[in-house]
Amino acid sequence: MATIDLVDALSDRFSGEVIVPGQPGYDERRRVFNAMADRRPAVIARCADAPDVAAAVGFARDRGLVVAVRCGGHSVAGLGTCDGGVLIDLGGLKSIAVDPEARTATAGGGVLWGEFDAATQAHGLHVPGGRVTTTGLGGFTTGGGYGWTSCAYGLACDNLASVEVVLADGSIVRASEDEHAELFWGVRGGGGNFGVVTEFEFRLHPLGPTVLAGMTMFPVERATEVLRGWRDWADAAPDELSTAFVVLNAPPEPFVPAELRGGPVVAVPALHVGPPGAGAGVMRPLRDLGPAVDLIAPMPYTAFQAMLDPSAPPGFRSYWRGEYLRELGDAAIDTFLTHAVDLAVSGAPLSQAVIFRIGQGVAAVPDGATAFSHRDAAYLFHPISVWSDPGEDERLITANRAFAAAMRPFGTGAAYLNFTPEADRVRDAFGEEKYARLVAIKDAYDPGNLFRLNQNIRPSVPAATAVV
Template sequence: MTVTDPAAALRQGFTGQVLRQAQPGYDEARQVFNAMIDRHPAVIARCADTADVAAAVDVARDHGLVVAVRCGGHSVAGLSTCDDGILIDLSGLKAVTVDPEARTARAGGGVLWGEFDAATQAHGLHTPGGRVSTTGIGGFTTGGGYGWTSCKHGLACDNLLSAEVVLADGRVVRASEHEHADLFWGIRGGGGNFGVVTEFEFRLHPLGPTVLAGLTMFPIERAAEVLRGWRDRADAAPDELATAVVVLTAPPEPFVPEELRGRPVLGMAALYVGEAGRGVAAVQPLKDLHPVVDLIAPVPYTAFQAALDPSAPRGFRSYWRGEYIRELSDDAIDAFLADAVDLTVLGAPLSQMVIFRIGQGVAAVPDGTTAFSHRDARYLFHPICMWADPSDDSRMITAARAFASAMRPFSTGASYLNFTPETDRVRDAYGDDTYARLVALKNTYDPGNLFRLNQNIRPSH
């Protein structure tokens, strides 16, 4: 007898947990990072292994259900959940296996970066990962993956050696430079368009467990002067120096001078990607800008990786952007500060306006090597707007979009899709030639566009 109920069909031989509305655990399982996203899947498949993922893909295809794939749930666009379809939850795929001799690690598709860092740091190794430790490795890596150490070691996707992928037809394949090389090219920057990655194999690099890293703060009145000084130093810095600036609300912490608490300040973050003792000279030019708060010191790498976690709590409404800036000119700095302070105040205390120095580790990988494109930018502009009251949605989103528009004259015109909520920026992320190649790949691996709840590459037929 044919089973027409997708939940019932999925339960046949399924190892994990199948949840429907009103069942215990359903509401918790459907929640994602961005509180603006409130969706109700018809079925949640909490997978325990790759076979479960393949079964969920088969049920979704056979029943005509939209598919959402969730690892950490950090998609600001809410692409890791859906209404009425099937949510494939990878959180049960948690295994991390490290080979310290080969300097490689295999990680299940449900692993979070904090978990991956803990496993690899036990051997003094790492790969560039998310700057918030609760970010899932899956969406981060397939979307490119800028981490603190990308300035030296490239993107997360540049360090991917192979991946186990469940395809739209239910087949499970291994993609690498030697097997399904076209698919391997596509999942390194092409997002979740071609299948569900259930295991990642990464190249690892020595770092830690102690690194020279931390945050400094400056009064906002010095922001224009300090930003110019930071730009000049960042442009001249070695690739081992990861750094960023941010306009944020100073927290009510003992290390913050009382007169700055609760006020907008200019922050500066730094990490030396190497032995802590060797980083002193590289970091000193930043310290020479004379911050009023200087927390740059030897710290565990895992602690620095989790340092931004308190500023990115779940349960708040979020709108971000990710725009590339080729050069940080004086005019770009002035435009940034003209809106950054006002928008930070508007979204206090959680909103932050960030500029990351990208570094040459990303540009060193030739365009076309992976689907990830536009590697020539030196900076990434990343406004993070977060607020609690739904009545503020319109004004916060409008203000953030206006900020991005004001910075557009200084941008390359390309977008970083991991930080982009709109789904109309896909072509901007790739350019015409790469986009055409991605469409051809979509035609091969997912011609029916089963995996469409993403920054979607639409098949041509």
Template sequence: MTTWIGPDTEGYDDQRALFNAMIDKRPRLIAGCASAADVREALDRAARDGLAVAVRSAGHSVAGQSSNDDGLVVDVRPMTGIEVDVAARRARVGGGCTWGELDAATQQHGLATTGGRVSSTGVTGLTLGGGSGWLERQHGLACDNLLAVELVTADGREIRADESQHQDLLWASRGGGGNFGVVTALELRLHPVGPTILGGLLLWPFDRGAEVARAFRDWADAAPDELGTGLVVISGPPEEFVPAHLQGQPVVAVVVCWNGDHAKGQELVQVMRDLAPEVDLVGPMPYVQLQSMLDDPPGLRQYWSADYHDSFPDGALDVFLEAGARRPSPMTQHLLLPWGGALARVDVDATPLSQRSARWVSHPFATWEDAAADDANIAWVREYRRANAPFTTGGVYLNFIGDEGDERIKAAFGAEKYERLSQIKGEYDPGNVFVGNQNIRPRATV
């Protein structure tokens, strides 16, 4: 049965709160939906009352697209069922599950699929938008492992899209975002992972940044697919494992996720260890622990962006590090992620995503507490992107950005794929009811 929550309902403020504290939207109604029938009821009411619709899973959309003002939010967080078929290596996942919940269920069997780097992220939103994670170079993006999607369309139809039916909708769901309906369940391919992997963090003082960054670039670019990694500028955390002179100071870190033979992984990591990091936390660890290592608590202010790169030359590294040195907030993470591997071997037409051949993604990830610092942190992200522009391809991974306009959406897909997505949107949501996303305008259908 649908749970209705309005401004006068106890707990309304908790229910409407999003991951990004910059977003303070006040929907007229929040419909807690535990089934497809509940979703149909919510959509019927939105149509009757003339209310705009937003769809919420975990609420991690940095632009706040999983809520609205004076509209209706279809909240699928009650849909948390997970069924793991160990023999078939697949999982059926409720539309409201987080990656932490899915990883916990699959790791009981030594299985996982590529998931987000923050455990509280929703499985549905991340997968529909592409699904970048530490396992992507070995097993592709989350959307590459999407086998089926069950959803409710704007006109109340319950549809299952898989390789035998509604193949166009399955294709569109592998990166086209939440444009086509309210997802109630996903089926995902699983792979042997862990449950103990070789993972952790290596950390150097920032004045070693140029040396470490160049070594990292060459090391990561040539690494086997089993290595998931990233270069990140952060502030040294106030933890016992961090030397006192680095706590609160800019540092350069390398994240390691090696899902393979541990001896081979240790040999590979030795290349970076030879640079004498001041903190070395890389060792055998549970995959689920690595998956939550970069978690931020809710209630912080967020502004992110991203760009693709075919290469990352010394000039780009200099721009990256210069921006890292002047982060306005010590909470900000400034990331450089290598792509390639299995991600790049997916057939170009298999999903809506374009520029699979990109080798790198830069990801300025601004996080802060004080509303008075909004302008400074947003300006930092934008200034980095302007300085970084000569080194970019023009493409973008949409899950890493906020609301940056139609041209950025089209750049994520390319003209031909955007046109195909627009036609599919026109078939399943001709009225653009599902506008709370990286929105694809529906092509008029006859």
């Protein structure tokens, strides 16, 4: 079908904006966070509301076109865009409504975490959210969603009260514990496999607007000592401590001693999830390690949430992994540091290697309560390769995979799909029993696999036999 025909066919039932190749805004709207995903959809449907999403879904389904769904565009696998299909852009669904008395908030499927945090923090409330403010609510939450405060309050998906979903047949439903309960179970960890979430309703928790948080930094020569000390501190700390260990290249900023700038260093970000005056004792063991840089201080929660933004700029080529660790023994520490320092000096200065302390807020939710799995891990290992030269793709991806393989003996064997580009890790993320349940939900709600540009759960039954 000619481009003009595509535009006319969709525009007749669409209140948002339809963009095709050659029109203003097309190149901007088709780009996603990872520059390796340089794709050209036939149509970009920038939706204004849920009926627009339903119209775009029906348009693609009826013409046999592939569907991509974009909120923040942060999928490391580049799943928020496509070649030759329909890109459903949720960027127009920006509504946010906070009920401070009920401690709930509803947000449209196009809201970014920085926008959501600003709205909820106006009332001293929050929900565990993305650690980069330009991350979209959608993929982050439906994939589970580890945030800085997950140590105390669980995953983003654990704090959902309901969702509005556009299904493959174009119908719009509300899913909760009481309506479409199996769909609600699957959406909490099963990603975008079952429909397009156009509205989220979250339960909120008090925090901020000021928290005790920040970052410390150490010379890389002290890495083994500091990581072992950090592990001992994290293992013994209360769940109000959120922290990570990072090997990265120090930025050329005035707060960094001149001798450390531009070279590999150890950084430890930390947040006390509670009143700022109650966190000094929790932070003391970190400060007793004697950091070269100590930026731990009372600060706005929104500022801490934005702290990693400079290290995650869009438009670069990226390859990440997300692997779980049962514990962090000395052998795991030695293996991690060997590869982490190599990653930092790889010639890709924005690359970094992270270990997040998970905390018991995640494990406190019963494993069977949601599709999200493997809640018993102590740590999340996250190597991040970021570069600009396409000629470096093979070298840097191979090195990152080797890093993940070297850490696998210390892991659980499971993957965190929000950080994982490989499709062959999907079963690993859920286990066989949960995967079978997810397939049954897929059979019911998307038997034709219209929503397949995701960490895909493939249906097993013909479309004609499925019943929603």
